[in-house]
Amino acid sequence: MGSGHGTELNLTLKVWRQKNTKATGSFETHQLSGISTDMSFLEMFDVLNEKLISEGKEAIAFDHDCREGICGMCSMYINGRPHGPKQGVTTCQLHMRSFKNGDTIVVEPWRSAAFPVIKDLAVDRSAFDRIIASGGYISVNTGNAQDANNILIPKTDADEAFGAAACIGCGACVAACKNSSAMLFVSAKVSQLALLPQGQVERKERVKKMVAAMDEEGFGNCTNTGACEAECPKGISLENIARMNRELMGATFK
Amino acid sequence: MSKGFLKSSIGKKFVMGLTGLFLISFLVVHCFINCLIFFNDGGLTFNIGADFMAHNWLIRAGELVLFFGLIVHIVQALLLTLENKKARPVGYAKIDGAANSSWYSRSMGLLGTLLLMFLIIHLVHFWVKSRFTGLSGEDANGNENLYAVMQETFKMAWVVVLYALSMISLAYHLLHGFQSAFQTLGLNHKVYTPIIKKAGIAFSILIPFIFALMPILMFFGVIK
Ligand code: HEM
Ligand code: SF4
Ligand code: FES
Numbered sequence: 001m002g003s004g005h006g007t008e009l010n011l012t013l014k015v016w017r018q019k020n021t022k023a024t025g026s027f028e029t030h031q032l033s034g035i036s037t038d039m040s041f042l043e044m045f046d047v048l049n050e051k052l053i054s055e056g057k058e059a060i061a062f063d064h065d066c067r068e069g070i071c072g073m074c075s076m077y078i079n080g081r082p083h084g085p086k087q088g089v090t091t092c093q094l095h096m097r098s099f100k101n102g103d104t105i106v107v108e109p110w111r112s113a114a115f116p117v118i119k120d121l122a123v124d125r126s127a128f129d130r131i132i133a134s135g136g137y138i139s140v141n142t143g144n145a146q147d148a149n150n151i152l153i154p155k156t157d158a159d160e161a162f163g164a165a166a167c168i169g170c171g172a173c174v175a176a177c178k179n180s181s182a183m184l185f186v187s188a189k190v191s192q193l194a195l196l197p198q199g200q201v202e203r204k205e206r207v208k209k210m211v212a213a214m215d216e217e218g219f220g221n222c223t224n225t226g227a228c229e230a231e232c233p234k235g236i237s238l239e240n241i242a243r244m245n246r247e248l249m250g251a252t253f254k
Numbered sequence: 255m256s257k258g259f260l261k262s263s264i265g266k267k268f269v270m271g272l273t274g275l276f277l278i279s280f281l282v283v284h285c286f287i288n289c290l291i292f293f294n295d296g297g298l299t300f301n302i303g304a305d306f307m308a309h310n311w312l313i314r315a316g317e318l319v320l321f322f323g324l325i326v327h328i329v330q331a332l333l334l335t336l337e338n339k340k341a342r343p344v345g346y347a348k349i350d351g352a353a354n355s356s357w358y359s360r361s362m363g364l365l366g367t368l369l370l371m372f373l374i375i376h377l378v379h380f381w382v383k384s385r386f387t388g389l390s391g392e393d394a395n396g397n398e399n400l401y402a403v404m405q406e407t408f409k410m411a412w413v414v415v416l417y418a419l420s421m422i423s424l425a426y427h428l429l430h431g432f433q434s435a436f437q438t439l440g441l442n443h444k445v446y447t448p449i450i451k452k453a454g455i456a457f458s459i460l461i462p463f464i465f466a467l468m469p470i471l472m473f474f475g476v477i478k
Pocket of ligand 3 (some may be wrong): 063065067071073090
């Protein structure tokens, strides 16, 4: 691993360019040569942007922050898949060794009415923030950190809550879904709190509010294709969606 | 509050799932009755079953519920499909759908539309005749001879081909729909879900296969 002797690639890049939310946008083609297979996908974009800047052209806007798979910013729809051809990684964790010399790579922004394009590849994912703000919190005062065994939680619940809490809000689930459904994201956020004692106080109100907020934002309806689960970089499971459905039924009919 | 539930995305899906499972239960009954033709006794046994279905008031009431369920399933499917289209106004230039989901799970609207077209033709073939325009006559037992209608209908090659192809659509619709309905209703379980999925695959292949066998065997005169 990481011997540093990557080979070099010549690539054709087709990138979506769009001036602002209102503009129509179109693809722009770039030829890149000498791209090291050790580079990350975002580093490849850095190289391209430096080239554009040195040519006096405008750099391509794209979101990124941590570049280590934890912030969920790096939304790019690469060759027909969110975060590109590898399973379980974000774009920043995708490396050029996943591509072959001479490849044409098509890069598009997340496409969803609820995620308007801000510019080029950068989209506005604040719809997720508004869903969280509607109920994805607990308002009990938890005080200082408890002794680990003060609140007993069954191991399976703890594991499932932890699994759900791994969601980084990247939006790949929405991007992958043919219906632009946000069910995987919202169900992860509902689950992580519904499974733990601290989340019980607002449990019923929370699921109602978060589902209502999700619908309000204009995400589509889940048809259980499973594309979200397959493309989620954090392995969030469809079981969470079933749990959210149960939670909403429980909150409505009990 | 339950009104709010039915208007929510999850509530609408819930209705899809319930009506879908209800339609599946209807398929079981329908298939069972039709299997009576496999007695190959000139339709005598089948006609007993068909006659019972036509005159039992409970079955007739069930038929109304069935039509209601089907219409709700179809209307809801249409609304959901339109809403889902609206949720992505600008599409992708390149989509690698096969990498993350099955084609039939992404084509439920199309498969359903094919089923709807088939259902209309199918109802004209049998249901309209048996309920409204009257059948051609009675069999040796004095039962209405629906079997004769079957024989007439399945003499036409295009009908047999259409029925067989439609059963393929049904198989794929169920291949996704059967297990999907359980997930929608919130039934996802470490132990039971794999069993439900396997049972769903078996059901989705077996029932349409038996249905498809009927016109084919009648056409080739194996069942007389
Ligand atoms: C015998 C007839 C039918 C049966 C047994 C059947 C069964 C099912 C089942 C079990 C589901 C899954 C529900 C869920 O995921 O919660 C489903 C979904 C669906 N059906 Fe049907 N259906 C039938 C006819 C139709 C017709 C005529 C149409 C369209 C006009 C249709 C369109 C759809 C659509 C669009 C979905 C949603 C896809 C999804 O959520 O996965 N179906 N059906
Ligand atoms: S569920 Fe997965 S794909 Fe969706 S936002 Fe969370 S981490 Fe990203
Ligand atoms: S830049 Fe933070 S996850 Fe990719």
